[in-house]
Amino acid sequence: MNRKLISDQDLVNLYVSGQESALEELVGRHKSKIYTSIYLLVKDSYLAEDIFQDTFIKVINTLKAGKYNEEGKFLPWVLRIAHNLVIDHFRKEKRTPIVTNTDGFDIFEVLGFVEESIEDKMLREQGHNELRRLIQLLPEEQKEVLIMRHYGDLSFKEIADLTNVSINTALGRMRYALNNLRKMMNQKEYSYRQAM
């Protein structure tokens, strides 16, 4: 059977019934979205990996104990666990995230690019670093919605429920996040042009 055609729910059922390989498929299918979401919130690759691992330990414990009841919503459920672990971490640390762009450069990989020159690769990495930096400059509420919607694939309704706000508030925060990112990118381009 081609596992790529199986729904998340069927993979969950296979895993609960004892097929370990179903978990491998679920992790492989969603690891990028989950890890990117965590990383953009904590801004530290080592901490992001720890939280990513803790998230799946909770997932495994729940599934193996037969306590999973989120039929058809595997990814939003996992992202909720990850999100709660991030909040727990910052509560324990009693601090808010600090903006930094010096961490994790060498261990993340950006997918989807093949056969590019060294110059192209450098330009792309510079672009990604800059984009990550600009995301970190967004107000926390806007950044949170952007990450959950864009990287976590949660619907605006799910984000609204998770963050205890109305859908319109969640949509408004996303709108401000995108507009602010766009403004910051335009300003940067303008500064470059002025300097040349």
Added chain:
Amino acid sequence: MVQTFTQNDIIKALYHELPASEMVHLEEQLENDTEIQNNFEDLNVLKLKLDSLVLEPSMSVISSILDYSRSYKK
């Protein structure tokens, strides 16, 4: 009747959450309103840039998770 869309509707459309019937009307409005059309296109470009920023966890953390599952005891 001329249907007008809010900025939040544009965001819903961008993330494919606008109902199909409303999407048809929005597309009509986009064709007739250059300002909204440019705004929508700019947001789409930004969305593509965000799409390209995908990070991956290390293989070792994936292995640890799968090992934990295999050794799980109730």
